[in-house]
Amino acid sequence: MLHLAESQPRTDTETVLSVENLKAYYQMNYFGVSREVRAVDDVTLAIRRNEIYGIAGESSSGKSTLIKTIAGAIQPPLRVVSGSVTFNFAGKPLDVYGAPEAMKDARWRHLSYIMQGSMNVLNPVRRVKHAFHDFAFAHMGLANTAFWGRVREHLKRLGLDPRVLDSYPHQLSGGMRQRLTIALATVCEPEFIIADEPTTALDVLVQQDVLALIKDVQQRMGSSIIFVTHDMTVHAAIADRIGIVYAGRLVEEGPTEDVFAKPQHPYTVHLISSLPRLGDVTRRKALPGKPPNLSDPPAACRFHPRCPLAVDRCRTENPPLVPRASGRVACWRAGEAEVS
Numbered sequence: 209m210l211h212l213a214e215s216q217p218r219t220d221t222e223t224v225l226s227v228e229n230l231k232a233y234y235q236m237n238y239f240g241v242s243r244e245v246r247a248v249d250d251v252t253l254a255i256r257r258n259e260i261y262g263i264a265g266e267s268s269s270g271k272s273t274l275i276k277t278i279a280g281a282i283q284p285p286l287r288v289v290s291g292s293v294t295f296n297f298a299g300k301p302l303d304v305y306g307a308p309e310a311m312k313d314a315r316w317r318h319l320s321y322i323m324q325g326s327m328n329v330l331n332p333v334r335r336v337k338h339a340f341h342d343f344a345f346a347h348m349g350l351a352n353t354a355f356w357g358r359v360r361e362h363l364k365r366l367g368l369d370p371r372v373l374d375s376y377p378h379q380l381s382g383g384m385r386q387r388l389t390i391a392l393a394t395v396c397e398p399e400f401i402i403a404d405e406p407t408t409a410l411d412v413l414v415q416q417d418v419l420a421l422i423k424d425v426q427q428r429m430g431s432s433i434i435f436v437t438h439d440m441t442v443h444a445a446i447a448d449r450i451g452i453v454y455a456g457r458l459v460e461e462g463p464t465e466d467v468f469a470k471p472q473h474p475y476t477v478h479l480i481s482s483l484p485r486l487g488d489v490t491r492r493k494a495l496p497g498k499p500p501n502l503s504d505p506p507a508a509c510r511f512h513p514r515c516p517l518a519v520d521r522c523r524t525e526n527p528p529l530v531p532r533a534s535g536r537v538a539c540w541r542a543g544e545a546e547v548s
C-alpha cells in the first residue's frame with residue numbers, strides 16, 4: 209500500500225545542487241570495436257536546500273550512473289563527456305569536475321555518498337568503531353574524547369545503542385548495518401547526502417525503519433538528499449520531489465504527490481499503474497519490449513518503441529524537458545495517458 213510523504217511547506221528555495229546538460233558515457237571496447245554506453249544523456253536538474261529528491265526508473269536506466277557522476281565518484285570506463293555539476297556549500301559554489309581538491313575537502317564534511325550495498329563496507333574483521341574513526345575523525349576537527357562523545361550522541365539520537373561501536377559487523381543484522389552506515393554518513397552533519405538504493409535488500413519492516421531514520425536525520429540537519437531506487441513505494445514514502453529517468457534521460461519531474469496523482473509521461477503512468485493495490489488481484493500489464501540498449505538507443509524519444517501513444521513525431525523529434533503543471537515533462541503526448 210502506498211503512503212505518500214506528508215507534504216510540508218518548504219520555505220527553502222536556495223539551490224544546493226545544479227546539474228546542467230550532464231552527459232556521462234561508459235567508453236567500451238569490444239574486440240577492437242569501441243562503443244559508448246550513453247548512461248547519462250543530457251540531464252539538467254536542480255535540488256534545493258532541505259529537500260529530498262528521489263530518482264526513479266527501471267533497472268539499467270542510468271540512475272546509479274547519474275548519482276555517481278553527481279558525487280564525483282567516477283572511474284574508467286565511465287567519463288563525463290560534457291555538462292557540469294555544481295554544489296553550493298556554505299554559500300560557495302563548488303564545481304565537481306573543475307575543482308577536484310576542493311571536492312576532496314568537501315567529502316564527508318559537506319557531502320556524503322551512501323553507495324549501493326554500502327552496509328557491506330564495514331570491514332568484517334574490525335570493530336565498527338574503526339569505521340567511524342577512519343572515515344569521520346579527520347573531518348571533524350575534534351580531540352579524541354570530544355569526537356567519541358559526538359559519535360555516541362549521534363548514535364543515540366538515531367536510536368542506536370552506542371555499544372554497537374564495539375561489535376563486529378557479522379554480529380549485526382543487515383538492517384542494523386544499514387542504520388550504522390547511515391549514522392556513519394551523517395555523523396559530520398553534511399549539507400548534502402547522496403544515497404543509492406539505501407533500503408534495497410532489507411525486508412519491508414526494516415525498510416520502513418531505515419526510511420524513517422533517513423527522513424529524521426534529514427529534518428534534524430536540514431540537509432538535502434538525492435537518492436535512487438527503482439521502488440516507487442519508497443519514493444512515495446520519503447521524496448518531496450521525484451525525477452523519472454528512462455534510458456539515460458530525465459523524462460518527468462515534479463512534486464511527489466503531483467507525479468503520483470497526475471503523471472504526465474506515459475512511462476511514469478506505466479510505473480504507477482504497475483504498483484500493487486490493496487484488494488486488487490488483477491494482473492498488472494507489463495510494458496511491451498525491453499529497455500533500450502544504451503550504446504544504440506532509439507532515435508528521437510527513446511521511449512517511443514514501447515509507448516502506447518507514440519506518433520510519427522515521437523520517432524523523429526526528441527521532446528525537450530519543458531515545464532508543465534507543477535513540474536517538467538519530456539513528451540509530445542504529455543498528460544494524455546491515464547493510470548489504469
Ligand SMILES: Nc1ncnc2c1ncn2[C@@H]1O[C@H](COP(=O)(O)OP(=O)(O)OP(=O)(O)O)[C@@H](O)[C@H]1O
Pocket residue numbers: 234236245247265266267268269270271272273274285438502
Ligand atoms: N562499469 C560499467 N561498464 C560498462 N557499462 C556499465 C557499467 N555500469 C553500468 N553500465 C551500463 O550503464 C547503463 C546504466 O546502468 P546503471 O547501473 O546506471 O543503471 P541503474 O538504473 O542504476 O540500474 P540498476 O537499478 O539495475 O542499478 C546500463 O546499460 C549498464 O549496463
